[in-house]
Amino acid sequence: MKSQMKGLILGLSTFEVIISILSFIAVLGWLYLVFKVSSTLDNVNQSLQATLGALQG
Numbered sequence: 001m002k003s004q005m006k007g008l009i010l011g012l013s014t015f016e017v018i019i020s021i022l023s024f025i026a027v028l029g030w031l032y033l034v035f036k037v038s039s040t041l042d043n044v045n046q047s048l049q050a051t052l053g054a055l056q057g
Helices: 004-055
Strands: none
Touching: none
C-alpha cells in the first residue's frame, strides 16, 4: 500500500511539473504575441503618420 501511494505521489508531482512547464511556455507565447502585435501596431502608426505628413505637406 505504501509503495502504491509513493508511486501516486510521484505521478502527481510529475504531472504537476509537466503542467507547470506547459503553463510557462504558454505565458511566454502570450508575451511574445503581445510584443509582436505591439511592434506591428507601432509600425502601422509610423506609416500612417508618414503618409498623412506627405499628404498634408
